[in-house]
Amino acid sequence: MTEKPTMIAFQDVHKYYGDYHALRGITATIKAGEFFSLLGPSGCGKTTLLRTIAGFEGISSGAVMIDGRNMAGVPANQRPTNMVFQSYAIFPHLTVGENVGFGLRRAGLTKDALAARVGEALDMVGLKGYGARAAHALSGGQRQRVALARALILKPKVLLLDEPLSALDKKMREQMQVELIRLQRQVGITFILVTHDQEEALVMSDRIAVMFEGEIAQLADPETLYRRPNSRKVADFIGTMNFLPASILSETGGKLEVEAQGFGKVTLEAEQAPGAASGEGAAVGFRPETLTILFEGQTATDRESMATIEEVVYYGDMTYYDVRLDGTEKPIRISMRNVFGRPVLDIGARTRVAWSPGALVLFR
C-alpha cells in the first residue's frame, strides 16, 4: 500500500482563551482521502481544533497547514474546507435547493448549470426532487443530508463534520453512519469528524485521535485504539476495560516479565505496553470479551484460572458476569455471548476462566 499524501498538518498548535489553555500543543497529520475522527469528552478541545481548520478560531501559536499551505491569515471563506454544523445551520428562509446552491452564488454559473449541480448534489445524498421544498419543514435526518449536500457541492479538499449525528435518534444515527462512510468512499474527500461517541468513531473512521484536556492522548486506527490503548484514560473512554494490579519483574530483549494478580507470571511482547510501561505501580488491562467462562467439557486453548461469580447481568444476546479470580480483591467483568444451549450461571458458582497473555495490555 502506498503512503497517501498529507492533507492537514498541525504543528504544535496552541490556543488560549484568556487564561484558559484550550489546545496544548497539537501535532498531528491527517492524510488525503482519510476518514479521520476527533474523539473525546466535552470540553476536550476537539471542536476547537476542528474550528481552527475551518478558520472560525484563530490559533495562539503553531501552524495549521492544509494541503501544504499555511493557513495563518486565511479567513474561513477562502479556505478549501467546508463544514457540516452540529445544528446543521440550514438557512430557514431559503428552499432546499437554494440552501444547497448557496456556495455557488459566486461561481457565475448559468441558471441551468446551477440547477444541474444542485440536482446532482441532492441526488448524491438521497434527496432527489426535494429542491423546491421549504427548508424549515424538513426532518432532522433530511436537514443533515441538505447540510452535507451544501458542503460537498463546493468540492472542498476537506469536509469538516461537527458532531453531525448527535441530534438524531439511535436508529437514524446508525443509518447515517453507514451513509456517511459510503459517501466518503464515493467522493474521496478527506472527512474530519468530531464526536464524543466512541462507538461512532470506531465504526466510521480510518484513524482516530482521542483528545483529553487540549491534548491528543492517542492517535491510531480503531483496532489499535481498542486493542492497545496507551493509557488507562484512553482505555476507559473507549469501551470497557478491566484492570488488575501487576508488577514488572524484568525486561529483556523487548519482552516483559510481569507478575499480575489473578494471572500469575506472564510474558508480554513490547507492543502490549503501548504506553511504555516500566517500574512499579503497573496494571494489566483486558477487554471483557477476551476472557471466556469455561463450561463443562470445555478446555482452555491457552491458560485458565479459577474464579467465583459475584454478579450476573442478563442482556438478552449477551450475559455480563462480574467474577473474582482467585487471589484478587476486586471483581472483573466478562461478557459472554448467549449461544443456544448454554446455561446462564448463578451468583456464587465456581467456574474456570480461560485467558491468553496476548490479550493483556500493560499500563503504567
Place this chain on the structure above:
Amino acid sequence: MMNASSRWAKLRQTEAANGLLMISPTALYAILMLAAPLGTIVLYSFLTDGYLEIIRDFTLANYIEAWTNELYRSVMIRSLAVAMVVTLVTVLLAFPIAYFVSFYVAPSKKSLWLFLITIPFWTSYLIRVFLWKVILGYNGVVNSGLLGLGLIDEPLTFILYNVNSVVITLAHAYAPFAILPIFVALEKIDRSLLEAGQDLGESKFMTFRRVTLPLAMPGVIASVLIVFIPTIGDYVTPQLVGGPEGRMVANLIQLQYLKLDNYPLGSAIAVSAMGIVTLVSLIFIGLNRRYLKGPK
C-alpha cells in the same frame, strides 16, 4: 506608525472591541441625550435661580425648599402614596389574568390573549385618560348607569377630580405592563413541579402558595417596579382627571419649568422624586432578595 496600526488591527479582531464598536452609536446617543442631561439636572438643582438667568452659586436652598415647603412636600407624599396604591391594585388585578393565560389558556391561543391585553395600551393615551373622565364624570357612564338602575339618587361626585380617579385611570393604563412580566415568570415554571407539590401531599392551594407563588415572585417584583416607577412621574392623568387635589409631582415639575421658570427648584424636585423612586425600589428589591437568588 506601522506598529500602532497593526495593534489597532489586532484590537479590532477581539470580541470586546467588536462589541464596543457595535454598540457605540447607540451608547453615544444615550450618553449625550440621556446621561449628560440627567447630570445637568443634578447640577442645576444645586444652583441658584436668578431673575431670567441661573446664577452659578452652589446651594442646597432648592432642596431645603423642596423638602420643607408644605405644598411641595404634600404633593410628593401624595405622588408616592398614589403610585403605591396604583401598583398594589394593578398587580393584584393583573396576577389572576397572567395566571389564567399561562395555566388555563390553550398554548395556541396564548399569543392571541396577550395581543388582546396589549392592544389598549397602544391606543392614544391622552384619549384613553380623557375617556375615564367621561366614564367617571357627573353625567358619566358610571353615574348614569347607577342612576338608571336606581341604586343611587344623585350622581356620585367622589369618583372624579380627586385621587380615586387618578388611581383608577393609572391602574387601567399600566395593566399590560403588570401582566406581561408575571406571565413570563409563570410560563417558565416547570409544570411537573406543581404535580410534585401535590404528589408530596399538598392541597392545590398550598401547592400554589409554596411552589407557584415563590417561583412567580421575580415576575411579580418586575411588574411592581415597572408599574411603580413610571406612575409616580405621570403627568397627563393627574392633570386631566385629578383636579386640584389630585396633582402629582410631574405637574409640579412642569409648573416650575414652564410656568414659573425656576429651573433649579424644578430640578431639585425632579432629582428628589428620582431619589425617592430609586430608594423605594431598592428597599423593595432588598426585601424580596431571597426570591431573586439562584439560577436565572
Place this chain on the structure above:
Amino acid sequence: MMKGGWFKVYAIGYLVFLYAPIIILPMFAFNDATVIAFPLTGFSTRWFSAMLEQPTLSLAVKNSLFIAVTSAVLATTLGVFAARASTRYRFPMKAGLMGLIMLPLVLPEIIVAVSLLVVLLGLGVSLSLWTVILGHVLICTPFTIAILSSAFQSLDQSLEEAAYDLGESAASTFRLIILPLVMPGIISSLLISFTISLDEFIIAFFLAGTEPTLPVFIFSQFRFPSAVPVIMALGTVLVCLSIILLTIAEYFRRRGIAKSGGKDTGGFL
C-alpha cells in the same frame, strides 16, 4: 364547572375594564350632541367632517407623522446596533451601557423631557420638531432593542458561520442571511416606535416649541368643551389606525418566529 371557569369570568371582566374607554369612544364620536355625557342623542357623522376642516389639526398631523417616521427609522437603526452587540458580543461595561440605553423604559417621561429641555436651551438650540425627535428616539430605542434582541437571539450563530464557510464575506453574509431573517423584527420595531412616537405627549409638550404635534393639539383641545366631540372622532380614527398597525406588527413578529423555526413565546415587550 369547566376548568378555570371562574378565572375565565374574571378574565372577561378584566378585558371589559381594559376596553371600556375604547368601546365608549366611537359612541361619542358618532353622537349628535355637543356635550360629552349620557344619554346619547342620535347618530351623526358631523364631527368627522368638522375634523377634516380643522387647519391646525392637519398641521399637527403632518408634524406628528414627520416626527414619528423619523424617530422610528433612527430608533430602529440604533436598536439594530445595540441588539446585535448585546446578543452577539461580550465586552466591558456591557451591563452599564445597556442599562443606560434601556433606562428610558422605566424613567418617567417628564424627567427625559425636562432634562433635554434644560440642555438644549443651555446650548442655545431652538426648539423645533427635531428636538422632539431627539427625545422620541431616546424613548423608542429601548422598545426597538427589546423586539430586535429576540429577533437576533433566535438567529443561530452557525448560520452566519455556514454562510461564511461557503465563501461569503462578512458584508454579504449580513445581507443574504442576517438581514432577511431579522427583517420581520425590524418591521415590527419600526411600527412600534412609530406608534409610540405618534402618541407621545409630554416630551413633545416640552420640546416642540410653538409647533403643534397631534397629542399636544389634542391636549389643548380638552380645555374647550365644544372642541371635544371632534377629538372623539379623531380618537376613533387613531384607535382604528393603531389597531391596524399593531396587527401588522404582530403578523410580522410571528412570521419572523415561524420563519426562523422558533417557538412563539409571547407578545411585545
